[in-house]
Amino acid sequence: MEPDRMNGPRPDVPRSIVEKAVPNDHGGAFAWKPADFPAAIEAATRCGYCCVGGVFQFRFPGATYEPYWLTTDFLSRGTGESWSAYVGRCNEYTLSAFDTLLNATDWDAEVARCGDAVRERVPAGTDPLQYLVFEALFENENGHSF
Numbered sequence: 001m002e003p004d005r006m007n008g009p010r011p012d013v014p015r016s017i018v019e020k021a022v023p024n025d026h027g028g029a030f031a032w033k034p035a036d037f038p039a040a041i042e043a044a045t046r047c048g049y050c051c052v053g054g055v056f057q058f059r060f061p062g063a064t065y066e067p068y069w070l071t072t073d074f075l076s077r078g079t080g081e082s083w084s085a086y087v088g089r090c091n092e093y094t095l096s097a098f099d100t101l102l103n104a105t106d107w108d109a110e111v112a113r114c115g116d117a118v119r120e121r122v123p124a125g126t127d128p129l130q131y132l133v134f135e136a137l138f139e140n141e142n143g144h145s146f
Helices: 037-047 083-104 107-114
Strands: 002-004 008-010 050-060 063-065 132-139
Touching (some): 050 083, 083 132
Antiparallel strands (some): 050 132
8 A cells, every 4th residue: 555645545546656656745746756757657557547747846855846837737638539548648748748858957957946945955066856856646537546
């Protein structure tokens, strides 16, 4: 059983998706280190979960900072589109958008853009990616989401 960061055990969340999720001190959605997110979305696809959006965050002990402009959106389900086709299309889109943002973003500049609270937590010369996670929301065909 995986914990719901706010409500305790979540036996309805497939372990294969969240096994490498990063704990969140404040509750909320699951998040992954950038290197771990592709495996999570692949597991979600196998389990029939569609990624309905995500956002990059800088996480520190006791604090989370969200550059809300660095997000992926979800795609609407097409008329007559099967759930499995929709899941595949959405998750492929999300992974592509995730990869584009991850690789095209100047993360040092984003640390500066987030302000003093983030700059003070990322020591000069430190790779800001070590503090970066991607928080994503998933939903299955029955409307169950996490």
